Amino acid sequence: MNPETDPSAPVLALSDLVVEYATRHGRLRSLDEATLSVAPGQIVALVGESGSGKSTLGMAAGRLLASNALHVGGRLSLAGRPVYGSGAVDGEPLRALRRDVLGFVFQNPVTALDPTMRIRRQMELACRGRREDRHERPVAELLQEIGLSDVSRVLRSYPHELSGGMAQRVGIAMALRRRPRLLIADEPTAAVDATLREQILRLLVSRCREVGCALLLLTHDLHAVAQHTEQIAVMYGGRVIEHGPTAEVLDHPSHPYTRALVAALPGAEKPGQRLEAIRGIPPVLHTACPGCAFAPRCPDALPECRSTRPVYAAVGGRKLTCHLHTGGTASRSAASARNGADRDPADDADRDHHGQGRRTAT
Numbered sequence: 500m501n502p503e504t505d506p507s508a509p510v511l512a513l514s515d516l517v518v519e520y521a522t523r524h525g526r527l528r529s530l531d532e533a534t535l536s537v538a539p540g541q542i543v544a545l546v547g548e549s550g551s552g553k554s555t556l557g558m559a560a561g562r563l564l565a566s567n568a569l570h571v572g573g574r575l576s577l578a579g580r581p582v583y584g585s586g587a588v589d590g591e592p593l594r595a596l597r598r599d600v601l602g603f604v605f606q607n608p609v610t611a612l613d614p615t616m617r618i619r620r621q622m623e624l625a626c627r628g629r630r631e632d633r634h635e636r637p638v639a640e641l642l643q644e645i646g647l648s649d650v651s652r653v654l655r656s657y658p659h660e661l662s663g664g665m666a667q668r669v670g671i672a673m674a675l676r677r678r679p680r681l682l683i684a685d686e687p688t689a690a691v692d693a694t695l696r697e698q699i700l701r702l703l704v705s706r707c708r709e710v711g712c713a714l715l716l717l718t719h720d721l722h723a724v725a726q727h728t729e730q731i732a733v734m735y736g737g738r739v740i741e742h743g744p745t746a747e748v749l750d751h752p753s754h755p756y757t758r759a760l761v762a763a764l765p766g767a768e769k770p771g772q773r774l775e776a777i778r779g780i781p782p783v784l785h786t787a788c789p790g791c792a793f794a795p796r797c798p799d800a801l802p803e804c805r806s807t808r809p810v811y812a813a814v815g816g817r818k819l820t821c822h823l824h825t826g827g828t829a830s831r832s833a834a835s836a837r838n839g840a841d842r843d844p845a846d847d848a849d850r851d852h853h854g855q856g857r858r859t860a861t
């Protein structure tokens with residue numbers, strides 16, 4: 500284990516992180532002051548429409564973004580060590596931090612594995628460089644644990660000889676073999692047969708719990724989130740707009756975007772009621788959004804929502820960026836009346852810390 504990581508620090512902490520991509524059509528802002536914290540061992544879902552910035556946030560955790568990505572502002576730290584922002588680690592210390600703290604499970608398990616190498620060799624290499632290597636258990640045992648029966652055949656196989664479900668189980672075993680402190684799983688069941696999704700997800704969550712690894716699950720699947728995660732963070736327009744305990748947030752969503760997501764969920768409709776689609780299209784940002792990125796689609800938008808950026812504030816046991824909940828008295832009481840959300844005293848502390856409407860210099 501990297502001696503300089505702090506075991507009590509959040510495994511992942513982002514504060515006002517801004518990331519842009521340089522494209523032929525100019526800059527595209529993918530993270531627009533994203534703030535999020537994942538505690539050791541926590542199972543957290545990161546949800547949001549396509550393009551909201553989930554994968555960018557996940558890859559930023561290891562400073563593994565595409566070469567056209569630019570860090571414009573804000574901080575990110577992994578197990579207490581800065582990855583973006585002042586004093587950020589680089590070179591070998593960064594590689595050691597990734598090796599010791601981070602694991603990834605990707606959407607397409609077969610392409611995530613090396614097509615030219617048998618599974619046994621890939622699993623053995625997955626632990627190379629770890630000081631604890633000699634304490635590692637045999638790879639066959641790890642495969643049995645993840646529910647693979649014909650272990651010797653799997654170990655002899657090349658990735659293309661495995662089914663999607665088998666390859667994803669191997670991917671999970673490989674990622675957890677290093678005993679990372681944070682596993683980032685980006686749509687881990689999207690390429691797997693629908694009948695296996697639940698099994699794979701249950702396996703992923705239970706293995707993380709067994710080894711004490713935090714999980715950041717990037718997904719569109721709110722049903723899976725409801726069943727398997729403790730916390731949910733909702734992204735919109737490159738920001739985390741609501742973050743709190745999963746059951747509370749899904750049962751009583753506060754941010755109008757979270758409400759719309761939950762209302763659009765198949766099964767959320769009452770008999771005879773039409774499923775609600777979220778009207779409008781998600782934003783594509785080229786620079787900092789001047790107000791709330793959801794304002795053009797928000798049924799409850801206030802005049803200030805388009806012009807003033809809502810701060811990330813603690814409200815009633817969760818974090819929110821929404822003027823309806825953290826803005827003026829009138830708007831707050833309207834929101835409270837609708838949702839029963841009371842303002843948390845920590846709100847004031849948080850607002851003092853962030854400053855009303857503060858913007859990251861670009």
Ligand SMILES: Nc1ncnc2c1ncn2[C@@H]1O[C@H](COP(=O)(O)OP(=O)(O)OP(=O)(O)O)[C@@H](O)[C@H]1O
Nearest residue numbers: 520522527529548549550551552553554555556565
């Ligand atoms: N390398 C890149 N170059 C240019 N733009 C990019 C690049 N990677 C991502 N983007 C853009 O950044 C925005 C956020 O993308 P990102 O993949 O992080 O979103 P996402 O929420 O993970 O989406 P999805 O759910 O579809 O995977 C999108 O507009 C996307 O097109």
